[in-house]
Amino acid sequence: MSPQDDLPELNGLALEPDDLNGHTVEELSAYLDADRTPPDPSIDESPGCQLALQAMQRLRGLSAALAEADAEAEEKSARDEGWISRILGAIAVDARAGRRIPIAHPDPMADLGITEGAVRGIIRAAEDEIDGVIIGRCRFTGDVTVPDEPIGIVVDASVLWGTSLPTIADALRTAIRRRLAAHTDLNVQAVDVTIHDIHQLPAEEEPS
Amino acid sequence: MTATSESMAAALDRVIADVPGVTALYRTGGLLGQAVAAGKELLRPERESIPYVQLTDSGAHPSITVTIGVDERSATETCRLAYDTILTWLRANGHTDAAVSITVAHVTG
Numbered sequence: 001m002s003p004q005d006d007l008p009e010l011n012g013l014a015l016e017p018d019d020l021n022g023h024t025v026e027e028l029s030a031y032l033d034a035d036r037t038p039p040d041p042s043i044d045e046s047p048g049c050q051l052a053l054q055a056m057q058r059l060r061g062l063s064a065a066l067a068e069a070d071a072e073a074e075e076k077s078a079r080d081e082g083w084i085s086r087i088l089g090a091i092a093v094d095a096r097a098g099r100r101i102p103i104a105h106p107d108p109m110a111d112l113g114i115t116e117g118a119v120r121g122i123i124r125a126a127e128d129e130i131d132g133v134i135i136g137r138c139r140f141t142g143d144v145t146v147p148d149e150p151i152g153i154v155v156d157a158s159v160l161w162g163t164s165l166p167t168i169a170d171a172l173r174t175a176i177r178r179r180l181a182a183h184t185d186l187n188v189q190a191v192d193v194t195i196h197d198i199h200q201l202p203a204e205e206e207p208s
Numbered sequence: 209m210t211a212t213s214e215s216m217a218a219a220l221d222r223v224i225a226d227v228p229g230v231t232a233l234y235r236t237g238g239l240l241g242q243a244v245a246a247g248k249e250l251l252r253p254e255r256e257s258i259p260y261v262q263l264t265d266s267g268a269h270p271s272i273t274v275t276i277g278v279d280e281r282s283a284t285e286t287c288r289l290a291y292d293t294i295l296t297w298l299r300a301n302g303h304t305d306a307a308v309s310i311t312v313a314h315v316t317g
Contacts, residue, residue, distance in 0.1 A: 045234060103312070115312065121315060128317075183315055
């Protein structure tokens, strides 16, 4: 287990500068606001920043709709700010390169691998396959640096109100397993999904 | 890096960038390594960039380290293909006993 897996709660968004190539989550958010202009090579050429930007962009799509739904309920809106901060914190942590996970090759001299951060990005991108799901914290159990070691994936997710939780959890498990099988050599034994938050979108107006 | 090893690294940059599925090359070595690369960039007389591939010993037994981004096709397959492509290029250029290390740092999609 890596040190970051031991973190019971993220300490706000206070991360080491190296995690995001010296940038903060706020700076990346401003960069997205500016439609990534003018181009900043220190962001565009950083895999950590790219992982974080990708996840933040997905989060923005859902949180904009939620903000609209919460406009009439300040208390609920404040609660969701905490939720979004937690997700942003998890995104920033995921952007760390972390451990190097081996990729097998018939040539024993080959030294191939994929970063833990990239694999977390692969898991997080499963959000795209299921409407209204946002993945929060994501952890590995087992030693991902040892080839063929049995590995477990533990993810926290937020979903929209009105969807069947078992159905969503099953779909997320299936998507994560498929994506990991396509992109890694990990020996995934289990994918555990915990739904932490449920959110409501505005009801569509009845046609008059 | 000597001029010879730098031109070899630059050639490898192009070889790796042409591998199907590779979307990006990243500098290796974290913030400090990137700062050093950026510093070297400023000192260069001409407008040319520092190679992304890290290369030690450009002779018969070079050691190559590279960090890549890949697209939505299989990251493992793209990484293996990049390795095979690098090895083929090295052998064709007289480097018979190379140590190659490739790390995927970002998967698009």
